[in-house]
Amino acid sequence: MCSKKSSKISAIEAAQDRIRSSRSDKIDVCELAQSIIRGETEALARAITLIESNNPMDRPISHSLLYEVSQLKASKDDALRLGVTGIPGVGKSTFIEKLGVDLIEEGFKVAVLAVDPSSQRTGGSILGDKTRMEKLAINENAFVRPSPAADALGGVARATMEAVLLCEAAGFNRIIIETVGVGQSEISVRDMVDVFCLLLIGGAGDEVQGIKRGIVEVADIVVVHKADGEYITSCKDTASSYRNALHLFPPPLGGESVDVICASSISGVGHNDIRRRIDSLVDSWRKNNFFQNQRLGQKADKMQSHAKELLLESKMQSQSSKADWDALASKVNSGDISPFSAAWTWVNGDQQ
């Protein structure tokens, strides 16, 4: 072990040590962890590439790395995770760039991660987002990273969430997660952030086309974006409509109302209000323990859902299990058996 703190999960560590040492020609986990803790972004980028790997052999090394990093990192827990969603064209990149630059001016270190379940593996190219957020990408207090590919082992959510942990260990204390694709990505991001921010365009009338049903209701802050020039009035109208509408929907669990804020990332209007609102939400949630409880709930959910996913994947590795599954699924589709009978038979069939 290279970490200073003692550890108790000795069996796991021993196994990880064996694997780590057998691959030590490739990656020195201790050194990499220490480089991350020192805030070296090149090491951080390499580490994220490792955790995004779809090679099963890399998983134990990733776990060792994550464990080392958690043991080495300073215990101050001031990092905030912010989700940003909205339809294509709403200006998520310009919004995040403005927000990120402002946060850096306030003294924070900002990491931007994207979640796009449709993204393809591109051999580690990180050009995409860097060209989208030029000012942030060159700022030494920022770290911009595109989405892991959809074939990351365990999925995009796992890879993104572990990247968050690495970024926090590297000293980034404002983590912005952007949803790029549509569909499930909004839900999975909502479940990994502290504050979830929905961007809408004013006056378009179809500002929620393409957003997954149920997502508007779980936003903590609604931003009517591109409120500049000729659009200022229509944005104000849209904001007013949403303010009226939102009290008809279930209130947020943390006990604060949902603010609707008009903003422009060109003129900068609204951005101060948004940052202040984020801070006041978090202050309030820390006081009533919602902040801490939401994080604990997210961890428990992720551990359970990932364990289920891995168990299913593991059983699917067998050719005959996969064939049984397909045969049963086809019986379910034709109405011959219930989906529950099918699942039960698939899991227990060989125990009868």
Added chain:
Amino acid sequence: MCSKKSSKISAIEAAQDRIRSSRSDKIDVCELAQSIIRGETEALARAITLIESNNPMDRPISHSLLYEVSQLKASKDDALRLGVTGIPGVGKSTFIEKLGVDLIEEGFKVAVLAVDPSSQRTGGSILGDKTRMEKLAINENAFVRPSPAADALGGVARATMEAVLLCEAAGFNRIIIETVGVGQSEISVRDMVDVFCLLLIGGAGDEVQGIKRGIVEVADIVVVHKADGEYITSCKDTASSYRNALHLFPPPLGGESVDVICASSISGVGHNDIRRRIDSLVDSWRKNNFFQNQRLGQKADKMQSHAKELLLESKMQSQSSKADWDALASKVNSGDISPFSAAWTWVNGDQQ
């Protein structure tokens, strides 16, 4: 095999036959299935008690029964599944009673099932709902059944969904599923019905308190209930507010708008509109295939989620696995390891 149709899942059937015959002193699956197909409600009630059982030995018999029933049942697929949710006090029982009686007058056979994840096993008493829906309970074209207990093997959702299949086989073609508890029950019911109906009270201002966030957005029809006497005006105001609000939210996937209808289950106002709206939604969804696709999607989701649940349960049966889980979960809570590392170690730890 007692069914007329041939079957191909011979291995499963052979196993089920063995178990069935070993317990044939207790339950004659073929006879029970035939009684259900003949529409005998006493047999239906006994069958639902069987599928709700929390005794693992009863599962193979349940599967045999469900299979027999699916093979014997008429192929006409005219049953509609309708979910009804709303906060306590909104009048769900009186609403369902009025809706059910009207549907029976239109020539349908109506089954009412409740979903309450908090309900305790009561030894098969079905008094609760029968006294709540007096007219329906005594009608020979109705079948009223309370929620399965929370300890039903595989959970309330599994037991309820299999009860739906049995009710449909018994000739009931309007299945109404009522959410009784709060929290997750709305979500699970939304995922097992064709049309999801949200009941609100007019003018209360807190009509959505206690509803899970995200649920209003996934309703297909919103009913402002108790629109009678002095409340008519406030109900109309509330309906108008929701009509204005709902176009600000993502549109339903089926391509139809969400109607907001004022109704009273005492005066009967609005009920004709609600039934006509349900019919027109289903007509439209059958034409654009949304109806069929939603059902297929629900089946696939249920098979996968139930398989995952069973795999997790199965692994948790081992004392040492359970202890490992608890130890890892506590490391996750304290931030020592990521939830994903914990899940991976729990699933793969012994393979290293």
